[in-house]
Amino acid sequence: MKGEIKVVTGNSYKFMEFQDLAKDKVILSKVDAPKLEIQADSLEEIVRYSAVTFYSLYRSPLIVEDSGLFVEALRGFPGPYTNYVKRTLDCEGILKLMEGLSDRKAYFRSVIAYIDGERLALFKGEVSGRIAETMRGDKGFGFDPIFIPDGYGVSFGEMELGEKNSISHRGRAFREFLKFYESIEQ
Template sequence: MKGEIKLVTGNSYKFKEFQELSKGRVKFVRVDSPKLEIQADNLEEIVRYSAVTFYSLFSGPLLVEDSGLFIKALNGFPGPYTSYVKRTLGCNGILKLMERIENREASFKSVIAYIDGDKLALFKGETEGTIALGVSGDKGFGFDPIFIPTGYTITFGEMELTEKNRISHRGKAFQEFLKFYESYL
């Protein structure tokens, strides 16, 4: 295991996911995220900006992650605005927007940024699926209770953390980061 990495997030559940994903291979220290997130049309731009900004505040190696729910019939909405839409519309608001829409294809995308004094690197993950007809499950966070990953009949909100992490967008992005991190240092 290498040294500590600051994980900048205001989301305690996301921190728990990262700890479970690392399985002790990375030591994370949670740093509460001040709200500095820019509004941009892509996740890469958001995490790149956040990583550079947070590095100037906290120094030392750190990770920043952003993710979004991209619904095909809604032209990718809410996408990079997922957090705001979750706070304002919630799961039921998205379901209301999806009423009478047959094409329920969606994907969750995640981008992780790693930064230290020498390097800024981005890692991406994506999970395809569909929007459920109703809210189901009380696990996870965000839009987990309305997202059914391809090949499953249950939502992320119904999955145990280890199962979700195995197939999730964040889990896939983290595995890419881990490959880099273990060979980089």
């Protein structure tokens, strides 16, 4: 391992998830900065912009992550606008939009951008599930209390950190990043 990788996020819980996933494979340090979140129609565009911008400030290897909740009955909404929708409508607002809808299929997608001066690489993870009828659990953050992953009877908001990381969109994207990182550090 060459050194540490900065994780640019203002979200302490997200950083905790990354630390749990990194274990002894990579050293992470949190840069508590508000994400420079451009309004764009894709998570890839958002993280690419943020990574390049933050790299110009810090000049050291870093990762930026963005994720979105995509609700099929709402035509993929909130998608790349998840952060804004969480701040404005919150879980209750999504549940209100879903009232009376039987199609509750949804998925979470995560995109991590890694940049180190030589390369910019993106890593993606996705998990399918459904929107719960009510908020469930007080663990996690964001829309975790209303998302039930396929094959589970509990929401992300009811799962312990390790269990969520083993199946989550962010966990999948970070494990892809780790494979890549280990290959470039040989």
